[in-house]
Structure formats: structure tokens, C-alpha cells
Amino acid sequence: MKIAVLTGAGISAESGIQTFRDQDGLWEGHDVMEVATPEGWQKNKQKVLDFYNVRRQQLLQVQPNSAHFALTKLQTHFHVDVVTQNIDNLHEKAGNKNVLHLHGELLKVRSEKSDNLIYSWKKDIKIGDLAKDGNQLRPHVVWFGEAVPLIEDAAQIFSNADLIMVIGTSLQVYPAAGLIDYASVNTKIIHIDPKPSVSETKRISVFTEKASIATPKVVQQLISTYL
The missing domain is CATH 3.40.50.1220 (TPP-binding domain)
Structure with a gap:
């Protein structure tokens, strides 16, 4: 079967x-438009990386x-x-x-330009961490507005x-x-x-x-x- x-x-x-609830548009006190959309990424990459870096470290502590x-x-x-x-x-x-x-997966990252360049990742992502194509690494997650x-x-x-x-x-x-x-x-x-x-x-x-x-x-x- x-x-x-x-x-x-x-x-x-x-x-x-923590779970996401969209009735107030917040995710752990964050505006999802700022941390979980392509527009938020283009506006402030450091803020998005900080948000997911915290999530990733939390994940490593739970069972x-x-x-x-x-x-x-x-x-x-x-x-x-x-x-x-x-x-x-x-x-x-x-x-x-x-x-x-x-x-997507929190313990993976990918190139911000090439969806097929995906890497396993457990540490923080920093500005300047690049994929093999020379582009900034981003969380390997599907953001609102993405396919x-x-x-x-x-x-x-x-x-x-x-x-x-x-x-x-x-x-x-x-x-x-x-x-x-x-x-x-x-x-x-x-x-x-x-x-x-x-x-x-x-x-x-x-x-x-x-x-x-x-x-x-x-x-x-x-x-x-x-x-």
C-alpha cells in the first residue's frame, strides 16, 4: 500500500x-514581506540572512x-x-x-541567480558567501511570490x-x-x-x-x- x-x-x-500565522502578517515578530519575499531580499539582504541564521541555529537544537x-x-x-x-x-x-x-530546506543554501547551485549548510550565511557562479548565497527556501x-x-x-x-x-x-x-x-x-x-x-x-x-x-x- x-x-x-x-x-x-x-x-x-x-x-x-515556531509556526507561521499569516492573520497578522508576522512571523516571530517579523513582517513576512521583509524576510520571506524576493522583494525583501533585494531591499535588505542582511536582514533576511540574520532572520534565517537564527532559525537555522534554533533548528540544530531541537529533536x-x-x-x-x-x-x-x-x-x-x-x-x-x-x-x-x-x-x-x-x-x-x-x-x-x-x-x-x-x-525548501533550512539546512541548504543556493545561488541567488542559479536555482540549481544548491549546497548543504549548517553555519550562518554571511554577505560575501558566494556560490560557484560568483553570486551571493541565499536560503534554499521558497519565498512568498516564488514558484x-x-x-x-x-x-x-x-x-x-x-x-x-x-x-x-x-x-x-x-x-x-x-x-x-x-x-x-x-x-x-x-x-x-x-x-x-x-x-x-x-x-x-x-x-x-x-x-x-x-x-x-x-x-x-x-x-x-x-x-
């Missing part, structure tokens, strides 16, 4: 990573939680593809093998899935939120979120709990049901 998992900020929040590890357990029994909106590496640290990062290059790969995963799990995301951020629309009309969907944006139906099972609480229970239930 092929299981496609879509994860959002809620699964990382329980490991201590996966029981929801991440439950998905690792699930992949020992089924083919599991994790499509995440998160830019952290907690899925990988927990042992998840097939992880697609829709919005999501891996969305077609993600859509393919969801179109081939026998079962879909949505964990820790309100399904409000597009294009990621539209991924479940690629699934077959008969594909079962499990939605785990304290404040779900969908209602339970014959096709959709909703668990109104935190990811760390519900995911291990759901995973055990799937293993018991399908094996």
Missing part, C-alpha cells in the same frame, strides 16, 4: 519550532517528536512518501526516508496514493492545500489537527488532537488493519 503524508507546521511546533517517529514506524510496513511544507529536517532526523520539501518547483512531483505522489494522511496543517496554504485534490475520489484521507478545516465524512477521518498524540495511535491502527 502506498501512503502519501502531507505535514505542516503543527508537527514541527511540538518539537519547539523530532513522537509524530515524526510514528511515520518512521509506518514506513517499515508500507511505502510512505512524506510531502512537507516545513523547511526543517525533523522528518529526516527521525529516519523518514522519502521526504519531499515543498518549500514551488516540486509541486508537480508532490501531485504525482498524491495521485498514486492508496491512503492519504494530513498532519499538522490547516490546508489553507496553496498550492500545498490542493494536493489532496489529485487523489482518487475513493482514496481515504486521515486528517490530524487540533483545529481541522475539514469535516468528517465516509471518506475523511478527522482526529482533533495534536500530531504527537494522534499520529502514533493512527499508525498503530493502520498497521493492525492492513497487515
Whole structure:
């Protein structure tokens, strides 16, 4: 059985990573237009680098939680593809093998001019840190207003899935939120979120709990049901 998992900020929040909420346009007190857009980058590169440098150092201090590890357990029994909106590496640290990062990765950098010049990176990015093409390095993240290059790969995963799990995301951020629309009309969907944006139906099972609480229970239930 092929299981496609879509994860959002809620699964990382329980490991201590701050989540983004756009109702006030702020991300940890920062205007997202200044730190998460191409325009903000052109206006003040140092400010953008400082913001992501702090995020990167915070990430190096946190660990996966029981929801991440439950998905690792699930992949020992089924083919599991994790499509995440998160830019952290907690899925990988927990042992998840097939992880697609829709919005980029905090522990990678790339040339500001060449999207294919990507490097692993754990230290701070400084003005003057250059890619092989001679251009400034920037965070390897998808900013607001930029294309999501891996969305077609993600859509393919969801179109081939026998079962879909949505964990820790309100399904409000597009294009990621539209991924479940690629699934077959008969594909079962499990939605785990304290404040779900969908209602339970014959096709959709909703668990109104935190990811760390519900995911291990759901995973055990799937293993018991399908094996």
C-alpha cells in the first residue's frame, strides 16, 4: 500500500519550532514581506540572512517528536512518501526516508541567480558567501511570490496514493492545500489537527488532537488493519 503524508507546521511546533500565522502578517515578530519575499531580499539582504541564521541555529537544537517517529514506524510496513511544507529536517532526523520539501530546506543554501547551485549548510550565511557562479548565497527556501518547483512531483505522489494522511496543517496554504485534490475520489484521507478545516465524512477521518498524540495511535491502527 502506498501512503502519501502531507505535514505542516503543527508537527514541527511540538518539537519547539515556531509556526507561521499569516492573520497578522508576522512571523516571530517579523513582517513576512521583509524576510520571506524576493522583494525583501533585494531591499535588505542582511536582514533576511540574520532572520534565517537564527532559525537555522534554533533548528540544530531541537529533536523530532513522537509524530515524526510514528511515520518512521509506518514506513517499515508500507511505502510512505512524506510531502512537507516545513523547511526543517525533523522528518529526516527521525529516519523518514522519502521526504519531499515543498518549500525548501533550512539546512541548504543556493545561488541567488542559479536555482540549481544548491549546497548543504549548517553555519550562518554571511554577505560575501558566494556560490560557484560568483553570486551571493541565499536560503534554499521558497519565498512568498516564488514558484514551488516540486509541486508537480508532490501531485504525482498524491495521485498514486492508496491512503492519504494530513498532519499538522490547516490546508489553507496553496498550492500545498490542493494536493489532496489529485487523489482518487475513493482514496481515504486521515486528517490530524487540533483545529481541522475539514469535516468528517465516509471518506475523511478527522482526529482533533495534536500530531504527537494522534499520529502514533493512527499508525498503530493502520498497521493492525492492513497487515
